[in-house]
Amino acid sequence: MATKKELLNRPIQHLDLAQHNVVPLVEAMQHMAYSARDTARAANIYDMMLRDTDCGVILCLAGSLISAGLQKLIVTLVRSNMVDAIVSTGANIVDQDFFEALSFNHYIAGDEYKYGAGDAELRELMIDRIYDTFIDEEELRICDETLHQITNSLQPRPYSSREFIREMGAWLVKNGKTPQAGSKTGGRDSIVLAAYEKNVPIFCPAFSDCSAGFGFVAHQHERQGKPMVSIDSAKDFYELTQLKLANPTTGLLMIGGGVPKNFAQDIVVAADVLGVDASMHKYAIQITVADARDGALSGSTLKEASSWGKVDLTYEQMVYSEATLALPIIAGYAYHKQSASSRKGKQWSQILDKVQETVEV
Amino acid sequence: MATKKELLNRPIQHLDLAQHNVVPLVEAMQHMAYSARDTARAANIYDMMLRDTDCGVILCLAGSLISAGLQKLIVTLVRSNMVDAIVSTGANIVDQDFFEALSFNHYIAGDEYKYGAGDAELRELMIDRIYDTFIDEEELRICDETLHQITNSLQPRPYSSREFIREMGAWLVKNGKTPQAGSKTGGRDSIVLAAYEKNVPIFCPAFSDCSAGFGFVAHQHERQGKPMVSIDSAKDFYELTQLKLANPTTGLLMIGGGVPKNFAQDIVVAADVLGVDASMHKYAIQITVADARDGALSGSTLKEASSWGKVDLTYEQMVYSEATLALPIIAGYAYHKQSASSRKGKQWSQILDKVQETVEV
Amino acid sequence: MATKKELLNRPIQHLDLAQHNVVPLVEAMQHMAYSARDTARAANIYDMMLRDTDCGVILCLAGSLISAGLQKLIVTLVRSNMVDAIVSTGANIVDQDFFEALSFNHYIAGDEYKYGAGDAELRELMIDRIYDTFIDEEELRICDETLHQITNSLQPRPYSSREFIREMGAWLVKNGKTPQAGSKTGGRDSIVLAAYEKNVPIFCPAFSDCSAGFGFVAHQHERQGKPMVSIDSAKDFYELTQLKLANPTTGLLMIGGGVPKNFAQDIVVAADVLGVDASMHKYAIQITVADARDGALSGSTLKEASSWGKVDLTYEQMVYSEATLALPIIAGYAYHKQSASSRKGKQWSQILDKVQETVEV
């Protein structure tokens, strides 16, 4: 039987968008069929979205993407003004991105573990598995505990996940978990940090459903009967809707489906509820392998979303692919085409800080 | 072009578990292969889960299930003591179940609409589409507005989704939306009502991500700078964890994946964070068509969850099927075998009411 | 490590259509959504197909169906005049159906073998695995050798697979592998036998691609330079086309996709090539989980087939389900509705015997 050290010896390494100029490949793929052509069309829509400088770009993340080697790619999108807001599952942002920001790694699992043959053994060793990837559960517990401490450090009141994640970014800066601080502190770049520095808000609409949730449970347990931090999912929705009001032209780049997809689509209706005749999302891309035929939202087509008045039909594209293959191609095309060269970054966190001030008066 | 009335003329009708004795079919399927055998094994595990009267049964709902005709089946599970808590997407509970409780219907869409050919036309008519099903968007707006009013009627403070949904149940009783009130008020049975009456708590961990969210946005917009209702997702997680502490033996019946699956699995770890050495979920069933190979949680195997210490390996079964086919067979088996005949219902809402009192001291 | 005997101790048992009256279930499912409604509609189309006594029903089989417990169901369809011709992969007919007719069984594999963890061990024991099912490779070699002997016993000339499979039926009768011969010879009913007795032709368009192929290779190796049996796939296509010419109204009940689906659809075009303006298949049902988005035929929609002029648009239904769940419901509905009560069986083998005579003049 392998030791824990032996099992955790090949770290996942993150793909660097800057190293792979896929522009000619995309140009070739647009004359083909199936996923190749869909991927090329998605890349072109992302290019259009970025060249339309009025457009605010919302990146949606579902599925275990950071653990799969896509962290650096997303950091690049944030730092290159190619994304204005992120809506994500908690796992991507906390358990995976923030976790790596704490200097921990994900590890490559041998093929023999993929289908569950070694899970009892992994349990013994406190190794958690995501398909073909390993995580050291003891390190994950440190992540949980860090979130607990951040929660404890906050003034007791309801927070949107966006506000909380901003505090996580501040914590990284304060604790030297930055590339600048570098080797002394094991600091690296991360999505939470980049978004903090670039004023890109991050929303996790089901924020308790991740490592942060364990911190919240511990916090609320200790504070029973006293003022405590709470995580207001309504506030998340309110804030994201404010962005739609402030910036009517929007586009969605969605990796996977789930809550992030639904949440980001719904702000068009929410704006309407607030009495503003908001335009549908003008551009929309989704990368997924989810099937449409079970009627679940994750695989539902963007055409279906147009019947709800959420997504415009003109520039929408579903891409049927696992994300580690399609996202480097779609994002890489826009990166190497310099589609965002005229963009400055919307600094949306600043809009929301103003909303916050109003609210707190 | 069809009129709205023509398009909305064939209501979805809900399957009645009591009418279909599938016990012999399940007994035949256990000697076959593939999904038939998996379905039979899942049915047997559900039977075991119910006969193990110590076991608290948590039903997880993701995907558009109520709109698909599964409302009555789930009501039957609640009323027959076959479920002790529900963790769901907001859409199932609010946009679909509560929506039907308001006397509205979902409608059968003609096959020609399934792939999006008529979505522009549907948009014009204010008809929303879920794959092969239609919804009257004007009725949905009434549902949104009802939620807005319920929100406004509450004392301003952070609520768990569970507390809020209980208020929705109370509203149904108060407004005659019950089978007893019957024809005068258009009242029908619903999951929200049955759960209210049977003290079965319902959690929606991403509660803003549904029709209720529109009500919250309107509410918080009006209350800016004033005390307001907030939806505390941390409290959801805290409460569900309390149930695990109060009732250590648990089983999961999961339809689809997404946030509900992750959330319900995670309470084992959360209990551990609170210093209690909680046992893994002893029984676990998941019905899904999600693929395992993209590494996303929805399709991840229950074996994988065992590496995280969340699900025990002994009695777990993945069923690869769209839910409208598999759930009537699995639930119907346990119903007609009277697997729950010795169960009284855990009345878990009462445990949580006590937690609430402590908190509010 | 388990012994071979221990591993092969739970035989697959075949579902008996007659035991499960699913008519009420189908009637309930037609008012639901997704696969439930699709299954109900498919059941109704099969009912219509059978009541339209002009219609010749072609059953297409792909995937490992017989090993999964569907043998008896298909035998029932043949014996109840619910099928007039079969187009299949070789594996279903030879390696699985004929194999069981030789008194061998398929066996239930433990869940731990499903994902390949024990395949090296199985190799040692000469146990072959189909997902969750085991086969004794030594018994399969006897099946191969039986086919070799049947091949050797034939007059050397080109045979359609249909002619050859008819000889396999004759061999079963001659060797007492029938239910009548019973316990003395281990005889059981089988698709090959029932089709032989009911004059239902069976075609395997890629007939070498199965256990029979091994017999052919051995036969042709021994006969090098001498007259030998050959398997004329062109003749298969010619014969199936003759059936379309003799019986213009046709319907397809397709389980899985692959070659059988394509082959059966193509006879409309082939008839056209022979100068006959053949009508498209009037009814068509396909049960499959194959995805449409990779452009492969197996998952291609029946609408797509209509663009080729192969399948009529009016009565076609794709059912998204693994076959062990959906086929018992679809076939069971028609069986218990007695949809075929006015049918006598088309005796299509007799038409082809006449074609054969002409050819051999």
Place this chain on the structure above:
Amino acid sequence: MATKKELLNRPIQHLDLAQHNVVPLVEAMQHMAYSARDTARAANIYDMMLRDTDCGVILCLAGSLISAGLQKLIVTLVRSNMVDAIVSTGANIVDQDFFEALSFNHYIAGDEYKYGAGDAELRELMIDRIYDTFIDEEELRICDETLHQITNSLQPRPYSSREFIREMGAWLVKNGKTPQAGSKTGGRDSIVLAAYEKNVPIFCPAFSDCSAGFGFVAHQHERQGKPMVSIDSAKDFYELTQLKLANPTTGLLMIGGGVPKNFAQDIVVAADVLGVDASMHKYAIQITVADARDGALSGSTLKEASSWGKVDLTYEQMVYSEATLALPIIAGYAYHKQSASSRKGKQWSQILDKVQETVEV
């Protein structure tokens, strides 16, 4: 309504492997997870397969690949000694590759046609659809008729598909359908031509199941009672097995599943039947989106094949992706790594010509 000319105005263009150096991308992907890592590992196995100069490489093709823009890529593999034999569905080789060799094109279909909305209209215009691709049915009829003429020109006897396809190659040369003949004759390079010139045998084990089948039906209809061409699928299997005997080390590069996958895997067993203790396929790669959970062969894992003694466990990799995305990466890696630089091409057609001579003595 669009005219036929308007609908058929954007030809599919084939990706040129030589233009896209994906080596750095593959090197990055091997440190990621999911399909990226699987794709990288498959690329590495293909590299190993080619550097092992003893290894005969068998390329299996299922799904509509040529129509999707992969023709030139496969031609490049053949002309660069990266493939020694091909096992394919008939559609890829005849309806698509030979069809394009006749100077016809496949065309890009607008997104609105993808799900079947325009199929009735397409039928009127004699346009056939493959998911998002159009074919001119009148041109396809010319292809059918060409095959009919080639069939008529042959000496009446049983042919393997391999022999017949070689005649198709000869026909292309004779009729100036070559790049050399060029603009005068509309000649282009094709798989059938390249394989003819490079002595790479092509097998279509279900050869009637394609455009060629229509030619065969017409031919056999005209020759009733006279000597005729027949297509001996047994001979295909015998010939492919001879290659395994002559060249014991083999590797499989499989695109899709179906008959080609099964057929190529089975030659290990067939060799055994001929009394030769053949080694399993030493290397095996399959690109597919087929699900494993329905037990069908197309999605069955290569580990499962190892239980049958067909594929060695050491160097096998399933890649979960639609082929237009994964194949350019896998094949491009080996091409740009010059993995085949020490290979000369096995000239396997010459081995089979000798087998043929023996047989015909």
